[in-house]
Amino acid sequence: MRKIGVALVGCGGIGKIHAASLKTSPYAELKVACDLEASRARAIAEEYGFERYTTNFDEVLKASDVEVVVVAVPPRYHAELSIKALEAGKHVFCEKPMATNLKDAKEMLVKAEKAGVKLGIDYQNRYLPSHSKLKEIVDSGALGELVQVRTRVAYPILESLPSDAPMLGWLFNPDVAGGGVLMDIGTHWTDLARWLAGRDYAGIYALIGHFDPRIPTGVEDTATILARMEGDVQAIIDVSWAVKASMWLIEIYGTKGTAMANLPQGVLVYDEEKQDWVNVEMPPWEEPHAKLLNLFLKSVAEDKEPPVSGEDGYKSLEAVIAAYKSAEKATEIKLPL
Ligand SMILES: NC(=O)c1ccc[n+]([C@@H]2O[C@H](COP(=O)([O-])OP(=O)(O)OC[C@H]3O[C@@H](n4cnc5c(N)ncnc54)[C@H](O)[C@@H]3O)[C@@H](O)[C@H]2O)c1
Missing domain, CATH: 3.40.50.720 (NAD(P)-binding Rossmann-like Domain)
Structure with missing residues (x-):
């Protein structure tokens, strides 16, 4: 080697x-x-x-x-x-x-x-075992044609980081961080939704807001993106620092089935015959x-x-930049920019 x-x-x-x-x-x-x-x-x-x-x-x-x-x-x-x-x-x-x-x-x-x-x-985050498993399920075709991808991250940042974390010296400064929660966490989730769906964004609508008085007002601490992907697949991407309980949830809806990753529990798939959610066996844990x-x-x-790749990085950033533009203009922003 x-x-x-x-x-x-x-x-x-x-x-x-x-x-x-x-x-x-x-x-x-x-x-x-x-x-x-x-x-x-x-x-x-x-x-x-x-x-x-x-x-x-x-x-x-x-x-x-x-x-x-x-x-x-x-x-x-x-x-x-x-x-x-x-x-x-x-x-x-x-x-x-x-x-x-x-x-x-x-x-x-x-x-x-x-x-x-x-x-x-x-x-x-693509390499968290439950996310890799979700991708495997989507790519197998078991869910049929994709309808909607929903990703939600609730990450109470000030409760999650130690108060002396060096990151807190720049994270809320948009000149250094490039923005707020959308730049910090949102780009992870615009990447995940695009990767899971296996298609690019075609249009983005977004709301951004500020709710936690401890976070400087120059950055958004909460955002919701409604995205149109190629083939009219829909994506909903919610991210927030201004919440009290941590939750990472991804739901994938297809014409034949539904799968859901809910960290840290794992992956659930809806079984139509049993009319119930079934736990999927996880690959072994590896630090992502x-x-x-x-x-x-x-x-x-x-x-x-x-x-x-760098192209993947570009596409996830492009979706977030489009979200800022959409929130500012209160309109859909078409991609590529
Ligand atoms: N992939 C992830 O999930 C993930 C998680 C945490 C942080 N990050 C990213 O990693 C990056 C760093 O975050 P962090 O939490 O480690 O920040 P940090 O503030 O803890 O560390 C940054 C380090 O870079 C050094 N530095 C700054 N400018 C430099 C330069 N020009 N040359 C050499 N060193 C320089 C600083 O002195 C500091 O030690 C950020 O972009 C952050 O978004 C990614």
Whole structure:
């Protein structure tokens, strides 16, 4: 198996998760940990066994032993760092959302294409066992023709994150985060709905709002998207930070059946004969970030399409940007933008 030298850029909350994934990956050689804050880069390098650490991103770009750069910094800086890495001929695995605007996201696609390198985006929720199982059920045709996809995430952010989480330093600043809950969680779910349905968005209507007085008013904390997908399949995507109970629910309605993933319980399918919901056996648990990052490294080693591509990242971001436009204009926004 070919080993791949990896640099991790951004050694904060998600950086730690990627470092742990890299440590157990059969493909990865942990070369450089990079962060603007030396103490964070050093701590990650020592804990997970990177060969060296730096605060200087140029060292990553120049490093001949680094083939893959994992970009795990706040959203505003994703495009700038990714584009430099792609121009330097590195493959890039970038956190979501891939950029905070479509112009930057497009430039990332163009640079990857031009350099002949791979660009992957961390939409790891596709690899939660219940979501993979749901996809398998949809693709088997057991539900018939798709009618409607509903995804709902209730994520009480201020109750879920530790009060000293570094992320809270930028998450509610739209200049850095690119927006509110739609950018943070919404892009995950626009990706999931599109992936599950296996079709692109054709039109988006959205409502956005602000409900939690503890969250700065410059960002939305709740949003509902009504989407028209290719073939007139309907999608409803609800996301909120301003709620008290966590819930991740996906419902898929087809002409012949219905399936539902309700984390953490698993997947239920409606059995017409029994006229009841039946529990579906789950694949074994695998940490989804580790699974996706490993598949990305495998795609580099074997020169195959990345599991979640830059184009996938672009499409999920495009749906969210369309949602902001729709909410502002109170009208349907047609896609592609
Ligand atoms: N896929 C997921 O489910 C998921 C989960 C959490 C976070 N994220 C994403 O990961 C990214 C990082 O989030 P986080 O929670 O780790 O944030 P964080 O604030 O905990 O960590 C970010 C780190 O990046 C460093 N940094 C900032 N600019 C840098 C630069 N130019 N060069 C080097 N280092 C730099 C900071 O010093 C900090 O250590 C965000 O885009 C976030 O949306 C994704």
